[in-house]
Amino acid sequence: MLIGFLILLVFQFAGELVVTLTGMPVPGPVVGMVFLLAALVVNGSVPHYLRVPGEALLKHLALLFVPAGVGLMTHFGLLKQDWLAILVALIVSTAVTIIVTALILNPSAKKLHKVAEDVSGGEGR
Amino acid sequence: MEFWTFFAAKPLMWLIVTITTFIAASWFNRRLGGTPLLHPVLVSLFLIIVFLLLTGTSYETYFEGAQFIHFLLGPATVALAIPLFDHFERVKKLLLPLMLACMTGAVTAAASALLVAQAFDASLGTLLSIAPKSVTSAIAIGVAEKLGGYPSLASGLVLITGALGCMLAPPIYRILNVTDEAVKGFTLGVSAHGMGTAFAFEYGLMAGAFGGLAMGMTGAFTAFMLPLLVPLLGIG
Structure with a gap:
């Protein structure tokens, strides 16, 4: 459990380090996530001591958004000024994204379904 | 009142307020059948902001306590x-169509939001905060910060996008005649991140698994794609 948490922190640190050294405009934790994914692919499985703390964090992921979100209270001026632009942009863009993604994937639907079922067997996910 | 002044200045107090509010909001949401319109995070934000405004507490004071929760966003x-690895192992053979759908969807989401907001004369800070609106807050908060937007505005817009995705997807699927669970789930994960994934589980476990895969892929791809797309659209 503790060693798994340490691994997450070390991968985050490695990500931050690469971002700082290269000046890449990408968040350090995202680079750390890519590194961890690569390490898991090389390793071939997720060790139990990493899965336990990792899934514990992800189970409560939504709570972790609250402190940053409360910062909305410092942007009331911006919201008042741009609310219409934001509202229209979010509605149009979300609808268009759903349409585009579904249309691209729909022709492969049968193949997707079959492979997913083959791999998961009776397990269902 | 002295009592209040003492505790209001303590980081511990805001830690307790945050967690208590979130637990209450989650309970309330479950009682209402898990509607994405009253997502626990949206309800928590509303309640905590009202509480801070009523008590005259600044965001800085609040964040002194809440930062301990915020810190965990990195390792999470x-x-x-x-x-991502779990799902990846299951659908390795299908990576090509899935990557194509994820990348096109991610570019469409960011570009269409930016272009529409720009057409409505949104300010630069708003544009840079709206760009990562389709990916999980965990990634969007960091991306908005890197782009020069406002992380807190970005996290709010992510939540609204998630709720919109859950509302818009079912009628769009009916019109386009999309019936396959895997397609439905993946599309929800691309367009509405974790909230779409949670919603996809209502179509079935397979839809949920594809939603989770889409959310992770789209998040990682968007973090690398946006720093290139934003200047390409002449923003910033």
Whole structure:
């Protein structure tokens, strides 16, 4: 459990380090996530001591958004000024994204379904 | 009142307020059948902001306590690699159509939002905060910060996008005649991140698994794609 948490922190640190050294405009934790994914692919499985703390964090992921979100209270001026632009942009863009993604994937639907079922067997996910 | 002044200045107080509010909001949401319109995070934000305004507490004072929760966002983002790996192993053979759908969807989401907001004369800070609106807050908060937007505005817009995705997807699927669970789930994960994934589980476990995969892929791809797309659209 503790060693798994340490691994997450070390991968985050490695990500931050690469971002700082290269000046890449990408968040350090995202680079750390890519590194961890690569390490898991090389390793071939997720060790139990990493899965336990990792899934514990992800189970409560939504709570972790609250402190940053409360910062909305410092942007009331911006919201008042741009609310219409934001509202229209979010509605149009979300609808268009759903349409585009579904249309691209729909022709492969049968193949997707079959492979997913083959791999998961009776397990269902 | 002295009592209040003493505790209001303590980081511990805001830690307790945050967690208590979130637990209450989650309970309330479950009682209402898990509607994405009253997502626990949206309800928590509303309640905590009202509380801070009523008590005259600044965001800085609040964040002194809440930062301990905020800190965990970093390791949690790294941990997203775990479900991504699990799903990845299952659908390796289908990676090509899935990557194509994820990348096109991610570019469409960001570009269409930016172009529409720009057409409505949104300010630069708003544009840079709206760009990552389709990916999980864990990633969007960091991306908005890197782009020069406002992380807190970005996290709010992510939540609204998630709720919109859950509302818009079912009628669009009916019109386009999309019936396959895997397609439905993946599309929800691309367009509405974790909230779409949670919603996809109502179509079935397979839809949920594809949603989770889409959310992770789209998040990672968007973080690398946006720094290129934003200047390409002449923003910033």
